[in-house]
Amino acid sequence: MTVIRSLLFNVLFYANITVLAFLGLPTLLMKRAAVQELARIWSRNSLWLLKWICGTTVEFRGLHNLPSGACIIAAKHHSALETFALTTQMGDFTFVLKRELMSIPFFGWYLKGAEQIGIERAKRGQALADLTRQVRQAIAEERQVFIFPEGTRKAVGAPPDYKAGVAHLCLSTGAICVPVALNSGLFWPRRGILRRPGRVVIEFLPPLAPDTDKQNFMRALQARIETATARLIDESIAADPSLRTVLPPQANSATG
Numbered sequence: 001m002t003v004i005r006s007l008l009f010n011v012l013f014y015a016n017i018t019v020l021a022f023l024g025l026p027t028l029l030m031k032r033a034a035v036q037e038l039a040r041i042w043s044r045n046s047l048w049l050l051k052w053i054c055g056t057t058v059e060f061r062g063l064h065n066l067p068s069g070a071c072i073i074a075a076k077h078h079s080a081l082e083t084f085a086l087t088t089q090m091g092d093f094t095f096v097l098k099r100e101l102m103s104i105p106f107f108g109w110y111l112k113g114a115e116q117i118g119i120e121r122a123k124r125g126q127a128l129a130d131l132t133r134q135v136r137q138a139i140a141e142e143r144q145v146f147i148f149p150e151g152t153r154k155a156v157g158a159p160p161d162y163k164a165g166v167a168h169l170c171l172s173t174g175a176i177c178v179p180v181a182l183n184s185g186l187f188w189p190r191r192g193i194l195r196r197p198g199r200v201v202i203e204f205l206p207p208l209a210p211d212t213d214k215q216n217f218m219r220a221l222q223a224r225i226e227t228a229t230a231r232l233i234d235e236s237i238a239a240d241p242s243l244r245t246v247l248p249p250q251a252n253s254a255t256g
Helices: 002-023 025-029 032-054 081-089 099-103 107-113 125-140 165-173 214-239 241-246 249-255
Strands: 056-061 071-075 093-098 117-119 144-147 177-182 198-204
Touching: 002 025, 002 032, 025 032, 025 107, 032 056, 032 081, 032 107, 056 081, 071 081, 071 165, 071 214, 081 093, 081 177, 081 198, 093 099, 093 125, 099 107, 099 117, 117 125, 125 144, 125 165, 144 165, 165 214, 177 214, 198 214, 214 241
Parallel strands: 056 198, 071 144, 071 177, 093 117, 093 144
Antiparallel strands: 177 198
16 A cells, blocks of 8 residues: 555656646746745645655654754755755755756756755865855855755665765854754655655754864764754654664664
8 A cells, every 4th residue: 555655646746846847937037035935835735745645744843943044954864855845944945956956957947046056066176165155145145055964865774974065164154054853764765666654753953053173063963963863763663663674784783
Protein backbone atom coordinates (compact mmCIF):
# COMPACT_ATOMS: atom_id res chain seq x y z
CA MET A 1 0.00 0.00 0.00
CA THR A 2 2.89 2.39 0.79
CA VAL A 3 4.28 1.88 -2.72
CA ILE A 4 0.91 2.57 -4.38
CA ARG A 5 0.34 5.70 -2.30
CA SER A 6 3.88 6.86 -3.01
CA LEU A 7 3.37 6.42 -6.76
CA LEU A 8 0.11 8.36 -6.64
CA PHE A 9 1.71 11.13 -4.61
CA ASN A 10 4.64 11.46 -7.00
CA VAL A 11 2.33 11.70 -10.01
CA LEU A 12 0.26 14.44 -8.36
CA PHE A 13 3.37 16.16 -6.96
CA TYR A 14 4.79 16.68 -10.45
CA ALA A 15 1.39 17.50 -11.88
CA ASN A 16 1.12 20.22 -9.24
CA ILE A 17 4.48 21.64 -10.33
CA THR A 18 3.54 21.52 -14.02
CA VAL A 19 0.16 23.23 -13.63
CA LEU A 20 1.50 26.00 -11.39
CA ALA A 21 4.53 26.52 -13.64
CA PHE A 22 2.20 27.40 -16.53
CA LEU A 23 -0.42 29.30 -14.53
CA GLY A 24 2.26 31.26 -12.72
CA LEU A 25 4.09 32.60 -15.78
CA PRO A 26 2.72 36.14 -15.26
CA THR A 27 4.51 36.30 -11.88
CA LEU A 28 7.83 36.32 -13.74
CA LEU A 29 6.97 39.85 -14.85
CA MET A 30 6.37 40.92 -11.26
CA LYS A 31 8.55 41.49 -8.22
CA ARG A 32 10.20 38.54 -6.50
CA ALA A 33 7.56 38.52 -3.75
CA ALA A 34 4.99 37.27 -6.29
CA VAL A 35 7.24 34.40 -7.39
CA GLN A 36 7.96 33.51 -3.78
CA GLU A 37 4.25 33.39 -2.98
CA LEU A 38 3.73 31.05 -5.93
CA ALA A 39 6.47 28.83 -4.46
CA ARG A 40 4.64 28.80 -1.12
CA ILE A 41 1.39 27.81 -2.83
CA TRP A 42 3.20 24.90 -4.50
CA SER A 43 4.80 23.94 -1.17
CA ARG A 44 1.53 24.04 0.75
CA ASN A 45 -0.20 22.01 -1.97
CA SER A 46 2.62 19.46 -1.86
CA LEU A 47 2.48 19.15 1.93
CA TRP A 48 -1.30 18.70 1.73
CA LEU A 49 -0.91 15.92 -0.85
CA LEU A 50 1.79 14.29 1.26
CA LYS A 51 -0.46 14.28 4.31
CA TRP A 52 -3.66 13.02 2.71
CA ILE A 53 -2.16 10.49 0.31
CA CYS A 54 0.85 9.16 2.20
CA GLY A 55 -0.10 9.95 5.79
CA THR A 56 3.08 12.00 6.24
CA THR A 57 2.71 15.19 8.26
CA VAL A 58 5.27 17.94 8.81
CA GLU A 59 5.69 19.64 12.18
CA PHE A 60 7.76 22.79 12.67
CA ARG A 61 9.36 23.40 16.04
CA GLY A 62 11.38 26.27 17.47
CA LEU A 63 9.87 28.94 15.23
CA HIS A 64 10.58 31.45 18.01
CA ASN A 65 14.28 31.00 17.14
CA LEU A 66 13.70 32.32 13.62
CA PRO A 67 14.06 36.12 13.35
CA SER A 68 11.72 38.05 11.11
CA GLY A 69 14.61 39.83 9.40
CA ALA A 70 18.01 38.96 7.98
CA CYS A 71 19.75 35.75 8.99
CA ILE A 72 21.56 32.75 7.55
CA ILE A 73 19.74 29.45 7.98
CA ALA A 74 21.99 26.38 8.02
CA ALA A 75 19.91 23.22 7.63
CA LYS A 76 20.56 19.51 7.73
CA HIS A 77 19.76 18.09 4.30
CA HIS A 78 18.18 14.63 4.02
CA SER A 79 15.76 15.00 1.12
CA ALA A 80 13.92 17.25 -1.30
CA LEU A 81 11.16 17.67 1.28
CA GLU A 82 12.87 20.34 3.37
CA THR A 83 13.83 22.37 0.30
CA PHE A 84 10.19 23.28 -0.27
CA ALA A 85 8.68 22.77 3.20
CA LEU A 86 10.94 25.43 4.72
CA THR A 87 9.61 28.11 2.36
CA THR A 88 6.20 27.93 4.04
CA GLN A 89 7.67 29.46 7.20
CA MET A 90 9.69 32.23 5.58
CA GLY A 91 9.20 35.78 4.43
CA ASP A 92 11.75 37.06 1.91
CA PHE A 93 13.89 33.96 1.33
CA THR A 94 16.80 33.01 -0.89
CA PHE A 95 18.44 29.60 -1.31
CA VAL A 96 22.08 29.01 -2.14
CA LEU A 97 22.04 26.45 -4.97
CA LYS A 98 23.92 25.16 -7.99
CA ARG A 99 23.85 27.65 -10.84
CA GLU A 100 23.13 24.85 -13.33
CA LEU A 101 19.61 24.61 -11.88
CA MET A 102 18.90 28.08 -13.20
CA SER A 103 19.36 26.81 -16.76
CA ILE A 104 16.43 24.38 -16.50
CA PRO A 105 13.40 25.62 -18.49
CA PHE A 106 10.55 26.91 -16.32
CA PHE A 107 12.18 25.78 -13.03
CA GLY A 108 15.24 27.93 -13.64
CA TRP A 109 13.10 30.88 -14.71
CA TYR A 110 11.33 30.83 -11.36
CA LEU A 111 14.60 30.55 -9.45
CA LYS A 112 15.81 33.68 -11.20
CA GLY A 113 12.46 35.42 -10.70
CA ALA A 114 12.64 34.71 -6.96
CA GLU A 115 16.25 36.03 -6.99
CA GLN A 116 17.84 32.89 -5.58
CA ILE A 117 21.63 32.64 -5.35
CA GLY A 118 23.39 30.40 -7.86
CA ILE A 119 27.03 29.38 -7.52
CA GLU A 120 29.44 27.54 -9.80
CA ARG A 121 31.15 25.04 -7.54
CA ALA A 122 33.85 24.22 -10.09
CA LYS A 123 35.32 27.72 -9.79
CA ARG A 124 36.02 27.25 -6.06
CA GLY A 125 37.78 30.48 -4.95
CA GLN A 126 35.86 32.63 -7.41
CA ALA A 127 32.63 30.89 -6.44
CA LEU A 128 33.15 31.80 -2.78
CA ALA A 129 33.82 35.45 -3.67
CA ASP A 130 30.68 35.59 -5.84
CA LEU A 131 28.64 33.86 -3.15
CA THR A 132 29.86 36.26 -0.45
CA ARG A 133 28.94 39.27 -2.57
CA GLN A 134 25.43 37.96 -3.25
CA VAL A 135 24.80 36.95 0.36
CA ARG A 136 25.96 40.38 1.59
CA GLN A 137 23.42 41.98 -0.72
CA ALA A 138 20.65 39.63 0.44
CA ILE A 139 21.42 40.28 4.11
CA ALA A 140 21.47 44.04 3.46
CA GLU A 141 17.94 43.62 2.03
CA GLU A 142 16.84 41.86 5.26
CA ARG A 143 16.42 38.53 3.48
CA GLN A 144 16.71 35.06 5.00
CA VAL A 145 19.45 33.06 3.30
CA PHE A 146 19.26 29.26 3.26
CA ILE A 147 22.38 27.16 2.97
CA PHE A 148 22.93 23.44 3.38
CA PRO A 149 26.37 23.32 5.05
CA GLU A 150 27.07 19.76 3.90
CA GLY A 151 26.51 20.85 0.31
CA THR A 152 24.32 17.93 -0.69
CA ARG A 153 21.72 15.51 0.63
CA LYS A 154 22.94 12.95 3.16
CA ALA A 155 21.29 9.62 3.95
CA VAL A 156 20.01 9.18 7.49
CA GLY A 157 22.88 7.98 9.67
CA ALA A 158 25.61 8.93 7.18
CA PRO A 159 28.75 10.56 8.65
CA PRO A 160 28.44 14.38 8.63
CA ASP A 161 30.58 16.42 6.22
CA TYR A 162 30.19 20.11 7.00
CA LYS A 163 31.88 22.73 4.81
CA ALA A 164 33.33 25.92 6.32
CA GLY A 165 31.65 28.23 3.80
CA VAL A 166 28.78 29.01 6.17
CA ALA A 167 31.26 30.25 8.82
CA HIS A 168 32.86 32.54 6.25
CA LEU A 169 29.48 33.93 5.21
CA CYS A 170 28.36 34.64 8.77
CA LEU A 171 31.63 36.38 9.59
CA SER A 172 31.63 38.35 6.31
CA THR A 173 28.04 39.56 6.68
CA GLY A 174 27.72 39.76 10.47
CA ALA A 175 24.47 37.78 10.23
CA ILE A 176 23.37 35.35 12.89
CA CYS A 177 23.10 31.70 11.92
CA VAL A 178 19.97 29.67 12.70
CA PRO A 179 20.72 25.91 12.66
CA VAL A 180 17.98 23.54 11.54
CA ALA A 181 17.70 19.87 12.49
CA LEU A 182 15.27 17.40 10.94
CA ASN A 183 14.33 13.75 10.51
CA SER A 184 12.90 13.92 6.99
CA GLY A 185 15.12 11.18 5.60
CA LEU A 186 13.22 8.57 7.59
CA PHE A 187 10.07 9.32 5.59
CA TRP A 188 11.31 10.84 2.30
CA PRO A 189 14.65 9.20 1.39
CA ARG A 190 17.14 11.09 -0.74
CA ARG A 191 16.70 8.47 -3.48
CA GLY A 192 13.71 6.40 -4.52
CA ILE A 193 9.96 6.98 -4.67
CA LEU A 194 8.83 5.76 -1.26
CA ARG A 195 7.08 8.27 1.01
CA ARG A 196 6.58 6.62 4.39
CA PRO A 197 3.75 7.60 6.74
CA GLY A 198 4.64 9.35 9.97
CA ARG A 199 5.62 12.74 11.35
CA VAL A 200 8.47 14.73 9.85
CA VAL A 201 9.88 17.25 12.31
CA ILE A 202 11.83 20.33 11.20
CA GLU A 203 13.28 22.16 14.18
CA PHE A 204 14.80 25.64 14.26
CA LEU A 205 17.51 25.72 16.93
CA PRO A 206 18.88 28.66 18.99
CA PRO A 207 20.93 31.00 16.77
CA LEU A 208 24.71 31.19 16.70
CA ALA A 209 26.50 34.55 16.52
CA PRO A 210 29.36 35.01 14.02
CA ASP A 211 32.73 33.89 15.39
CA THR A 212 36.16 35.04 14.21
CA ASP A 213 37.36 31.51 14.97
CA LYS A 214 35.79 29.65 12.05
CA GLN A 215 36.76 26.21 13.35
CA ASN A 216 35.10 26.93 16.68
CA PHE A 217 31.98 28.14 14.88
CA MET A 218 31.81 25.03 12.69
CA ARG A 219 32.28 22.71 15.65
CA ALA A 220 29.44 24.43 17.48
CA LEU A 221 27.17 24.40 14.39
CA GLN A 222 27.80 20.74 13.60
CA ALA A 223 27.35 19.65 17.21
CA ARG A 224 24.08 21.57 17.54
CA ILE A 225 22.57 20.23 14.31
CA GLU A 226 23.79 16.64 14.64
CA THR A 227 22.76 16.31 18.29
CA ALA A 228 19.25 17.61 17.61
CA THR A 229 18.90 15.54 14.43
CA ALA A 230 19.86 12.36 16.33
CA ARG A 231 17.29 13.22 18.99
CA LEU A 232 14.53 13.66 16.39
CA ILE A 233 15.45 10.37 14.71
CA ASP A 234 15.44 8.55 18.06
CA GLU A 235 11.99 10.02 18.85
CA SER A 236 10.60 8.76 15.55
CA ILE A 237 12.04 5.27 15.93
CA ALA A 238 10.72 5.05 19.50
CA ALA A 239 7.24 5.83 18.12
CA ASP A 240 7.61 3.45 15.15
CA PRO A 241 10.39 0.83 15.52
CA SER A 242 9.95 -0.25 11.88
CA LEU A 243 11.73 2.97 10.86
CA ARG A 244 14.95 1.45 12.20
CA THR A 245 15.25 -0.38 8.87
CA VAL A 246 15.99 2.98 7.22
CA LEU A 247 19.22 3.36 9.20
CA PRO A 248 22.49 1.90 7.88
CA PRO A 249 23.73 -1.25 9.72
CA GLN A 250 26.44 0.62 11.65
CA ALA A 251 23.92 3.16 12.95
CA ASN A 252 21.58 0.37 14.05
CA SER A 253 24.35 -1.34 16.01
CA ALA A 254 25.34 1.95 17.61
CA THR A 255 21.82 2.65 18.82
CA GLY A 256 21.24 -0.90 19.99
